[in-house]
Amino acid sequence: xxxxxxxxxxxxxxxxxxxxxxxxxxxxxxxxxxxxxxxxxxxxxxxxxxxxxxxxxxxxxxxxxxxxxxxxxxxxxxxxxxxxxxxxxxxxxxxxxxxxxxxxxxxxxxxxxxxxxxxxxxxxxxxxxxxxxxxxxxxxxxxxxxxxxxxxxxxxxxxxxxxxxxxxxxxxxxxxxxxxxxxxxxxxxxxxxxxxxxxxxxxxxxxxxxx
Amino acid sequence: xxxxxxxxxxxxxxxxxxxxxxxxxxxxxxxxxxxxxxxxxxxxxxxxxxxxxxxxxxxxxxxxxxxxxxxxxxxxxxxxxxxxxxxxxxxxxxxxxxxxxxxxxxxxxxxxxxxxxxxxxxxxxxxxxxxxxxxxxxxxxxxxxxxxxxxxxxxxxxxxxxxxxxxxxxxxxxxxxxxxxxxxxxxxxxxxxxxxxxxxxxxxxxxxxxxxxxxxxxxxxxxxxxxxxxxxxxxxxxxxxxxxxxxxxxxxxxxxxxxxxxxxxxxxxxxxxxxxxxxxxxxxxxxxxxxxxxxxxxxxxxxxxxxxxxxxxxxxxxxxxxxxxxxxxxxxxxxxxxxxxxxxxxxxxxxxxxxxxxxxxxxxxxxxx
Numbered sequence: 001x002x003x004x005x006x007x008x009x010x011x012x013x014x015x016x017x018x019x020x021x022x023x024x025x026x027x028x029x030x031x032x033x034x035x036x037x038x039x040x041x042x043x044x045x046x047x048x049x050x051x052x053x054x055x056x057x058x059x060x061x062x063x064x065x066x067x068x069x070x071x072x073x074x075x076x077x078x079x080x081x082x083x084x085x086x087x088x089x090x091x092x093x094x095x096x097x098x099x100x101x102x103x104x105x106x107x108x109x110x111x112x113x114x115x116x117x118x119x120x121x122x123x124x125x126x127x128x129x130x131x132x133x134x135x136x137x138x139x140x141x142x143x144x145x146x147x148x149x150x151x152x153x154x155x156x157x158x159x160x161x162x163x164x165x166x167x168x169x170x171x172x173x174x175x176x177x178x179x180x181x182x183x184x185x186x187x188x189x190x191x192x193x194x195x196x197x198x199x200x201x202x203x204x205x206x207x208x209x210x211x
Numbered sequence: 212x213x214x215x216x217x218x219x220x221x222x223x224x225x226x227x228x229x230x231x232x233x234x235x236x237x238x239x240x241x242x243x244x245x246x247x248x249x250x251x252x253x254x255x256x257x258x259x260x261x262x263x264x265x266x267x268x269x270x271x272x273x274x275x276x277x278x279x280x281x282x283x284x285x286x287x288x289x290x291x292x293x294x295x296x297x298x299x300x301x302x303x304x305x306x307x308x309x310x311x312x313x314x315x316x317x318x319x320x321x322x323x324x325x326x327x328x329x330x331x332x333x334x335x336x337x338x339x340x341x342x343x344x345x346x347x348x349x350x351x352x353x354x355x356x357x358x359x360x361x362x363x364x365x366x367x368x369x370x371x372x373x374x375x376x377x378x379x380x381x382x383x384x385x386x387x388x389x390x391x392x393x394x395x396x397x398x399x400x401x402x403x404x405x406x407x408x409x410x411x412x413x414x415x416x417x418x419x420x421x422x423x424x425x426x427x428x429x430x431x432x433x434x435x436x437x438x439x440x441x442x443x444x445x446x447x448x449x450x451x452x453x454x455x456x457x458x459x460x461x462x463x464x465x466x467x468x469x470x471x472x473x474x475x476x477x478x479x480x481x482x483x484x485x486x487x488x489x490x491x492x493x494x495x496x497x498x499x500x501x502x503x504x505x506x507x508x509x510x511x512x513x514x515x516x517x518x519x520x521x522x523x524x525x526x527x528x529x530x531x532x533x534x535x536x537x538x539x540x541x542x543x544x545x546x547x548x549x550x551x552x553x554x555x556x557x558x559x560x561x562x563x564x565x566x567x568x569x570x571x572x573x574x575x576x577x578x579x580x
Contacts, residue, residue, distance in 0.1 A: 055474070058436050060395075063391050063392065098318050100326060151555065151558055153520075154557070180495045
């Protein structure tokens with residue numbers, strides 16, 4: 001029987017070579033890709049998220065763990081079809097216009113995928129129109145916006161207003177994050193939630209989709 | 212005779228007595244945006260930053276980038292301009308790398324942002340090594356001195372925009388994500404780049420040592436969730452060595468601490484850096500000014516303290532005043548502190564609050580508080 005703890009350890013330890021070896025081994029042992037993802041990779045990322053929230057892990061450990069998951073997923077992807085992998089919901093994320101910082105957003109994307117969300121990452125410097133267009137195109141459950149500097153934060157409010165004008169606001173939950181973003185600001189612009197870090201953002205997203 | 216604002220800022224940096232809390236305000240983002248959109252307040256149309264800040268009654272912090280020009284031996288540098296993007300190719304005998312930057316001053320930024328960095332794969336190590344081995348920095352102070360003259364006794368010009376060697380690699384060569392993957396996968400190659408980058412940064416320090424810059428900025432833009440794991444190994448010893456060198460030349464050292472500092476607070480003290488500028492307290496980060504003062508005592512001069520978001524319309528004038536008054540009490544008796552925003556006035560920030568900050572200091576900021 002496949003020992004998931006070894007795969008969890010590889011993820012938590014950021015060992016992408018070992019995570020690929022173990023994912024391949026598990027497939028050969030007849031373990032379903034869904035179980036490898038759920039009981040191995042996602043379980044590992046939950047531990048990583050908890051350790052980050054507790055201050056035991058930093059961004060480097062998260063990056064390495066996320067890489068271990070991503071590389072293992074590359075092995076599993078050919079064995080998974082869309083119908084077999086239920087998702088917690090669809091999330092569109094991006095860094096707002098005028099802001100090119102993306103490390104937090106990238107980490108959140110990795111975490112969300114690891115947690116079972118389907119993520120569309122629009123990238124950086126995303127205009128209001130592009131955010132609105134993405135909500136129309138992807139019909140996500142959640143729209144996430146990131147800003148690292150106070151000078152670009154106000155555009156988050158512009159996006160929310162634009163979604164209201166386009167009559168899309170009620171169809172999507174909006175979360176915001178980034179170093180200067182606060183709960184006060186979140187309420188001021190009418191967003192639905194604020195994630196202070198990756199771990200809390202995952203919990204927030206789960207709550208918003210009711211899972 | 213009353214001290215000038217410049218005298219106050221430099222005295223506070225040097226932990227010397229001052230008569231009143233110095234104010235060094237920074238508004239280049241707000242100014243660039245409104246100049247670019249022709250939306251400066253009617254009164255300020257055609258004015259420069261120093262005059263606007265003087266009119267508001269605040270001391271001036273003006274920024275300046277490099278006081279050197281950079282050349283590369285045995286390298287062809289090809290620049291492609293496609294505004295607002297600039298792509299620079301570095302063609303060396305070891306191969307070619309390129310970087311892409313975006314500069315949109317009319318939206319606020321005072322410097323280009325890196326969109327694409329030169330290091331993209333393990334194949335690029337020899338090219339980057341060649342560039343670092345062949346970098347020559349030539350002093351160039353003309354633009355810096357013009358700004359110093361413009362600011363006069365009303366404030367200081369903060370320079371340069373420079374980083375410690377490992378931070379240079381993280382920010383300008385690889386980017387943080389790639390850096391941590393490379394450090395994990397090829398540590399000896401990254402460490403070799405670090406040794407080469409040290410030589411480049413030493414050229415900057417030697418130019419600074421002979422320049423009129425009183426408190427050179429030696430690094431910044433840290434965030435404790437990114438930098439903590441590498442700080443003690445690659446940052447602390449470097450700053451200790453640099454501090455010793457610059458102190459012997461009569462300079463102080465300064466760092467731009469605009470990110471989350473909580474887990475870096477004790478480490479910062481170990482560096483011996485004299486001034487912590489761009490201090491951005493809660494709610495923008497998790498640390499209050501009181502916590503920082505308690506941790507650092509009078510060993511570090513702090514510059515900043517009023518979070519940038521306090522200048523925005525989501526906060527009322529009353530909330531702004533209460534924050535500043537509370538801050539003044541937090542830092543009492545007020546020595547070794549330079550008041551400013553953490554760390555810039557955003558495009559929708561209220562310029563009048565800069566004047567409000569200065570008025571509150573006039574009223575409540577005589578030292579000792």
